Amino acid sequence: MRAWQAPSVPEVPGNGPRPVVHDTAVGRPVDPTRGDDRAALYVCGITPYDATHLGHAATYLAFDTLGRAWRDAGFDVEYAQNTTDVDDPLLERAARDGVDWQDLAASQIDLFRRDMEALRILPPDDYVAVTDEVERIAEAIAFLQETGYAYSVPTPDSEGDDLYFDVNRPTESWALGDESRLDRETMLTLSAERGGDPDRPGKRDPLDPLLWRAARAGEPSWETEVGPGRPGWHIECSVIAGDRLGLPITVQGGGSDLVFPHHEMSAGHAAALAHQPLANAYVHTGMIAYQGEKISKSLGNLVTVRGLLDDGADPRAIRLALLSHRYSDDWEWFDGELASATRRLATWDAWASGGAGHADDADDVVARLRARVADDLDTPGAVAAVDTAVAGGTRSTPALVDVVDALLGIRIG
Incomplete structure (x- = not known):
């Protein structure tokens, strides 16, 4: 299946640090590439x-x-x-x-x-x-x-049995x-x-997950070597x-x-x-x-990308609003988020196209951006680094504009 068209990503001289990210399984940041x-x-x-x-x-x-x-x-x-x-x-x-x-x-x-x-x-x-x-x-x-990891559960309303995974079989x-x-x-x-279906009769353990749902009337199914049905x-x-x-x-x-x-x-x-x-x-x-509840299709309290775009939002501002929050945090979207990001984006655009200021510390700003993103995807810190450069009079060199695009995905100027 086709994906979508890729945006261009500029090449920035040199390389950033090896990123670390928070691993849920161990509860701390790690370098998952392991060398x-x-x-x-x-x-x-x-x-x-x-x-x-x-x-x-x-x-x-x-x-x-x-x-x-x-x-x-x-x-x-x-x-x-x-x-x-x-x-x-x-x-x-x-x-x-x-x-x-x-x-x-x-x-x-x-x-x-x-x-x-x-x-x-x-x-x-x-x-x-x-x-x-x-x-x-x-x-x-x-x-x-x-290999004994899957077992069948009788399913009277189907053409065969459902298949489940045995969570207690050693691996x-x-x-x-x-x-x-x-x-x-x-x-x-x-x-x-x-x-899940922890109350399903016939399972060995309530936590055993469904592997294969046997065909039911009115549901899509495929003929396969484990019988007609569809995957879990x-x-x-x-x-x-x-x-x-x-x-x-x-x-x-x-x-x-x-x-x-x-x-x-x-x-x-x-x-x-x-x-x-x-x-x-x-x-x-x-x-x-949003509005005090987790955004959820089932709750219907959706703020959609398409809705924001149809209302005239700059997609860069949507991206910047999201990047202003740490990826791993729970947080609430307020209607003022987009307006704040739009103002910040306008300031960045003016800075990128202005050319005034001093370039002495531009390389330091590039290094700070790289360091913040590599440190468990600290995009709020990276956004703050750009804000500081703008406020401090750092000139927007091509390398600086490119690193904002390459790491934050926002083309400014």
């Missing part, structure tokens, strides 16, 4: 049933920043992202609106592409639709059956809780809230990440609402399939609230 000169990034994509909201935009912007920091440090970066174009929320929305689920997915994926292009997000090298990978995913599930590279560090009671609560959520990312990037990948990324069960179970599946960890590090973005 390699290659960085492999997998970020969980959208389920395409509604417009791109600011929570999505902030997540993909954070990992865009990581990719830019890696490239600036001299790494060869490989990036894969999926789109979950068959899943219960998509099917439910299509049924509610009386539209074909495939048409709904296609329209929302196209909207997502346009939003990512407007925000100048670097596209993945591999943009993968789950519906294009069903056969490969089924092969992986068949292997899990053969060489994973044990339940390794990636999330959560207690069992919390995991049970989150499983029920985030697509977590196995999709395990297979796509491993096939496209090889294991372990450098970073598995996504929102903090994916820590459990999605990333936890994806890591378990990868370990059972490949006897390797899924990732060197698990990196997560915070949640954005």
Whole structure:
């Protein structure tokens, strides 16, 4: 599946520091490349049933920043992202609106592409639709059956049995809780809230996740070696990440609402399939609230990228507003955020096109920008460094303008 058009990224002389990022699994910043000169990034994509909201935009912007920091440090970066174009929320929305689920997915994926292009997000090298990978995913599930990690649960209303993953079967590279560090009671609560079915009769453990949903009447299904049906959520990312990037990948990324069960179970599946960890590090973005509640499709309190753009917002200002918050923090969007970012952007544009000031410390500003972004993607610190340069009379040299573009993705002047 095609991704979106890539923005140009200027080359800045020299290299920035090796980036460190906060690894959820160990609770501290790490260099996830572990000395390699290659960085492999997998970020969980959208389920395409509604417009791109600011929570999505902030997540993909954070990992865009990581990719830019890696490239600036001299790494060869490989990036894969999926789109979950068959899943219960998509099917439910299509049924509610009386539209074909495939048409709904296609329209929302196209909207997502346009939003990512407007925000100048670097596209993945591999943009993968789950519906294009069903056969490969089924092969992986068949292997899990053969090796004893998958088991069937009788399903009277289907053409076969559902298949589940046994979280208590030992693996060489994973044990339940390794990636999330959560207690069992919390995991049970989150499983029920985030697509799991802990009360399903016949499961060996309430936390066992679905691998394969056997065909039901009125639902899309594929004929595969594990029978007719469609994949569960977590196995999709395990297979796509491993096939496209090889294991372990450098970073598995996504929102903090994916820590459990999605990333936890994806890591378990990868370990059972490949006897390797899924990732060197698990990196997560915070949640954005609006009107006192987390931005959520289910709650309907959406601030969408498309809505802001249609109201005349400069996409650079949207990007700058999001970069002004630390990626891993939970924070609330207020209506004044965009106005503040627009004023800051106008100041930066005037500075970049003015040419006045002194250039003696321009190299120091470039170094500060690189250092801040490499230090756990401290984009607020990088934004502050530009503000300080502007206020202090530093002349906007071509290298300074280019590093703002290369690392923050904002072309000024």
